[in-house]
Amino acid sequence: MAIILDGNDLSQEIRSELKLELNKLLANKRSPKLSVILVGDDPASSVYVRNKEKACSDVGIITETFNLESTSSEQELIQLVHSLNTNPNVDGILVQLPLPDHINEIQVINSINPSKDVDGIHPFNLGQLVQGNPIFVPCTPLGIQQILIRNNIEISGKRVVICGRSNIVGKPIANLLLQRGNGADATVTICHSRTRELASIIAEADILIAAMGQPNFITGNMVKPQSTIIDVGINRMDDPTRKRGYRLVGDVDYASVVDNVFAITPVPGGVGPMTITMLLNNTIKSWIRTNNLSGNTA
Ligand SMILES: NC(=O)c1ccc[n+]([C@@H]2O[C@H](COP(=O)([O-])OP(=O)(O)OC[C@H]3O[C@@H](n4cnc5c(N)ncnc54)[C@H](OP(=O)(O)O)[C@@H]3O)[C@@H](O)[C@H]2O)c1
Incomplete structure (x- = not known):
């Protein structure tokens, strides 16, 4: 059975740290x-x-x-x-x-x-990220990196496969994990809807990041045994047994994958809460920069 990379618990931990950091620096x-x-x-x-x-x-x-x-x-x-x-x-x-x-x-x-772009999506901030000198990193990619770092999942030298090339997830997470240094140094492959032999690329991933918006696309027979799976997808599936008429599923077929891998993020409760937590992180980071303080943020 895989380790469940719980984004709710980790978010609570990071939010408590941010609150403490803020209280320490706030003074008047x-x-x-x-x-x-x-x-x-x-x-x-x-x-x-x-x-x-x-x-x-x-x-x-x-x-x-x-x-x-x-x-x-x-x-x-x-x-x-x-x-x-x-x-x-x-x-x-x-x-x-x-x-x-x-x-x-x-x-x-x-x-x-750009110095107030806490979503990290302005071209200046994306350019800084590509240069390996990021200021504000887009929230979902930063949240994914924190999930990996804080769960001690080794990234350096690992083969990371990203399914999806959007400007807010696929491209920035690729650049983030490609950087030199801690929490990075990965060998990165980006796939998209025109990628040929997708299954054989996915099968080589030590860390698979699924950000396609395709419900339950990745199944247990596709993933590398003992790999780590980060499921970014949030898809609505009709479900008449639910009061609201639908349920949320990821891009990964959790039930068939969970027994084959080392670790996996659930949907919901994985990457989603971390995205909001990184918005808090980036806003506090901006405030620290404006006030010329030194403080701990991601
Ligand atoms: N958890 C969170 O906080 C969070 C944040 C953002 C997004 N999301 C979710 O993540 C998913 C992706 O969103 P997004 O905005 O990054 O992506 P997007 O703009 O919807 O793009 C989807 C990407 O997946 C690729 N793709 C689609 N079908 C594919 C297939 N069959 N095989 C390989 N690649 C395929 C597309 O390729 P092409 O480029 O060739 O079209 C595209 O690059 C959505 O479910 C979204 O709701 C979650």
Whole structure:
């Protein structure tokens, strides 16, 4: 039976550490502040934003959420971002994605001041990551690296296979684990929907990171025995036995994989909670940088 890499427990541990760190450094300074922009009324996005607000408040980060109409223009949104960029009391700016179709996501991301880009998705921050000198690392990749490090899963020299090449997960986690130094030094392969002989590549993975959005795609006969499996996927499957009519499953068929591997993240309760925890980490990191303090964050 595999070790279950529990993201809820680890998140609680890291959040307690962040809270302690913040209390130690706070003295009579202003508290860290995260500004969140939510455009429209997509129910899933609203739930994500509420979860982020609650998690921030639990560790002592102030949040301020701007709810813009779904009909708001790109210009209005960028103007709001600019005003937050120059507000000295704001440490982090988070634009909840996806945005309505009439707004160009790239233009909006590019308008965020990179030193407040706690989601780590501005090209400056992605470029720093590629150079091996990251400032803000995107939250899901940073959370995955923390799961591996804090569970003592060796990364150095290991063959890491990533299924998925998105800008928020696949590409940044590849660059993060490819860096020199602790918690990295992996040999990385990125796969996508055009990859040939995917099964034979997956079978070689010491660490497999599945971020495809394909429910239960990876099955027990595909994985390398004694490997570590990180399941990033969050997929809704109809389930009439549940009150809400669906359940969440990952990209990995947990039931058939769990007995064949060394360690695995569950869905839900694996990578998901770590993503929010790394947002807290990055916001506190930004506040530490603004105040010229030295403190411990990932
Ligand atoms: N736990 C969390 O906090 C968290 C955070 C972010 C995302 N997610 C979840 O992670 C999953 C991926 O999201 P994302 O935004 O990173 O990805 P995305 O933008 O949806 O892209 C999916 C990637 O998977 C590749 N792919 C799709 N089908 C494939 C197949 N059959 N074989 C190989 N590759 C395939 C695609 O290849 P092409 O590029 O060729 O199309 C693409 O690169 C989703 O379920 C999402 O909900 C979870």
